[in-house]
Amino acid sequence: MDFFDKHKATLDRAVAALHSRVFFANFPEHPAPAVYGETADADGQQKFKDMLGKKFESLQQPNPSGWVGQEESPYLQQPLGISYPTFTVPALIDEAQKAFHAWRKASIETRTGILLESLERVKTRFFEIAYATMHTTGQGYMMAFQASGPHAADRALEAIAAGYEELDRFPSSVLWDKPMGKFNVQLNKEWRAVPKGVSVVIGCSTFPTWNSVTGIYGSLVTGNAVIVKPHPGAILPIAIVVAEIQRVLQEQGYAPATCQLAVDTVDATITKELAEHPAVKLIDFTGNGIFGSYLESLPGKTVFTEKTGVNSVILDSVEDADKVAANLAFSLCLYSGQMCTAPQNFYIPAAGIKTPAGTLSVEDFGKKLAEQINGLVDNPKAGPFVLGAIQNKKTCERVADAAKIPGQVLLASRVFENPQFKQARVATPVLIAVDAAQKDIFGKELFGPIALLIKTKDTDASIALAQEMALHHGAISCGAYTTDPAVKEKIADAMSLAATPVSFNLTGGIYMNQHAAFSDFHVTGGNPAGNASFTNSEYVTRRFTWVGHREPVSK
């Protein structure tokens, strides 16, 4: 049985789920011994430890120009000591171009089978990837496992499924038979889905696999050669993925260079040189808005971006203010606000949030939110693991600066002790009350655990501000709390026009930060937070071109 047949049932379920958008997951998200094996966790941790301080030799990319590595663990605040092979941009492009032609000529089924098999191989390394993710991004263990392992693999499967479906959209050949009155014109026509060429996927430091695998698999399934350029601070998780893809390619007789890893350093980055190379036709990017907009402006490239945004929470009326505060406190604490879907701006009417027990002012609600945050942080069995560590020192500086914002500090950021990692770089959320007039403060992304409670004239003003932020600065998520159906529709409509998905009235174990594969589009592509969406049809169709040839039927 070949790989396509082996995985066909999974593929069919994935394609169906893409349309139905009901719950579907192919990779179990719980790191349970019953699912992954009794020793899977310990084995993965040991394998991770065995990689520390060594050369990463698993890639099939010969003749490196050097070896580099700058990763540091936010938990240990010391280097991982792993080094990766480096290559010049011309060498990377040359290898990609050589690998491209065999790969583009492989059948859709062959490519799809190889890629699905690679995900199964990656699955056997979820625990290694989890520890690699923890010690590069600072994510807590559970998030590191889920986001970099099963959730990323499901997003990759989603991209494969979307690509597979779109590649099959038009017939490979057809007889076109046009009645002309006295005779018919008959043409044999054929259509080819032609990949664009070399694809560069630029990773970020906080979600090194989750944000990259969609572009990698989306480009590969449609027949492009891929160069993966990870963030210098978070290489190992995606290096393991690339190594597994290369292994299956090699086994099946395709060049490992069909998917290359291109490592660089912060002080000698190759990203611009790669992106601007004329042979590079596709670019996927996750990261800051300025660089993303620069990439989008490059002529002759098809560019997919996820940039920055300002995520809002509109608070109008609630059934249970404590449950709401608990839910939002968790959203703020989860990975210390370092998620692109984390809330930042909380809009509260001057007259207060309506509750069954009366109204809650900004200060009242801030107090509840602060209590919930403190409760979570100070719970030693939960807090440190939910908060994780801070990936980048600059985020700590931003949190420190936030204390100087002209407003009322409702909760100061502080440190806490991680029971496993005493040296961890940590920061809890800072809560600051400001006024709706202070757009210079809240009208930009403040990446990290920083929350602003903004007093507005009324809920209409809150909606207008949330919409304005999304339209002008981008937004990837939005939370809203209202018990009034008319207000709910007003919010739903206003945020739709700003291309921002709204999570209404979340309480309990589901958070506005979470976007589920096969159901929630991640980023809509319709506001400045990014021009691409995981995974709509454009996300894959823009990676290839339909070209039709025709010839008269021989008489």
Place this chain on the structure above:
Amino acid sequence: MDFFDKHKATLDRAVAALHSRVFFANFPEHPAPAVYGETADADGQQKFKDMLGKKFESLQQPNPSGWVGQEESPYLQQPLGISYPTFTVPALIDEAQKAFHAWRKASIETRTGILLESLERVKTRFFEIAYATMHTTGQGYMMAFQASGPHAADRALEAIAAGYEELDRFPSSVLWDKPMGKFNVQLNKEWRAVPKGVSVVIGCSTFPTWNSVTGIYGSLVTGNAVIVKPHPGAILPIAIVVAEIQRVLQEQGYAPATCQLAVDTVDATITKELAEHPAVKLIDFTGNGIFGSYLESLPGKTVFTEKTGVNSVILDSVEDADKVAANLAFSLCLYSGQMCTAPQNFYIPAAGIKTPAGTLSVEDFGKKLAEQINGLVDNPKAGPFVLGAIQNKKTCERVADAAKIPGQVLLASRVFENPQFKQARVATPVLIAVDAAQKDIFGKELFGPIALLIKTKDTDASIALAQEMALHHGAISCGAYTTDPAVKEKIADAMSLAATPVSFNLTGGIYMNQHAAFSDFHVTGGNPAGNASFTNSEYVTRRFTWVGHREPVSK
């Protein structure tokens, strides 16, 4: 019966044809009395004549700032004298924004029904549109009828069908039910297809309806408000279409301003002001490469372009050189080479084209081509009607300049007498033999009846040049003649990589210039000739954004 029900069967056939890509046409292309009515032609001509020298009063756009009109008939070389209402850009945007909200909230079925009905109304005006097209573009009667009438209406139907299908791609609501072990997380989710806003469709002077209706109908079906900015030299054909759309909108209770006509003059063009307006989110453009690239570079806009290209014919080996020359002669003469799909560069190996009777050199084949062109031009029942007239004086200047190209003039351009219009601005094709080294000559679009026969080293060199031209300068069509299956595949593959469709071995009554709706993608979007394709899924999906909202199921 509402309009959606009335036209549902047609819509279903159109959606099916988009996938099957077999021959399908909803609007009969032959201007036959049996189809369109015994007096349809005479009536249409009379109605056209009745519009000359008057204000065009059919638009439902009150309070114009003025009346202008600069159209001139290339057949009569005198002004049509028709004037159209003008509006300031802020006024146009304001009206579009006011109309937008009701239109975006109309159901998919309502929008689709109104648009399909408008095409039926346009059908009753095909003959008026034909005469309007003749006397603005210079097209011959048959092309003017077909291209601006039934072929354009079929392309519009194609865009409606594609939009209708994509708007229905994801469910409007669904229960998302995720097992979490001890409990399930249940969310009600909904998805909205949110139109981007104001859409501007910029027309060209040669195909005023065919090249504009796809953008107009593609934007309208997906819920956007449209502003149609015709070329100042070819307004009337599309003005009639807009008037019919407005009439149906009005009848159904929607603002006519949902689809406005924005007329300007060459010396006071409003195109840039319109395109750069922040409210304009979508731009469709047909025209020159420099302006198209400028539009593509505008940040924050979704831009669909058809620009210029250099179309090649690769001549390797033929069964019947005379039939080939006849076919290509017709392609060159059709509308005097003023089609974006017309051939320009003919690559012939130094050793000659292989034929059953020996090889044909550049000069030999040039002679055959010249004979066929002369035979067609000098056939008074065919030539003048196939060639039509020259839309723009500058094209005549370009043809005159071509005679100075350093090469061998194999056939000089000349004038001929149109039996109906003695004053017609005409020019027959000029044929010039050049060498493959003269890329400065043939490496650019020479719009109009100008053909270059280029002597190459061999067919591999011909293929390389055709590919290079397409990759660097764009190409919308390609012709190729070979009796060798291996050479055929080499051409098919090389031109695929340059995103250019190839017509192989055409002889008889089918030409490389022709792209049929529902089967041939017009422009692939994959080379510099344009970034959009009539009509792939992106052509409509990029006109709206999928936004999903969610809320926990009430317990």
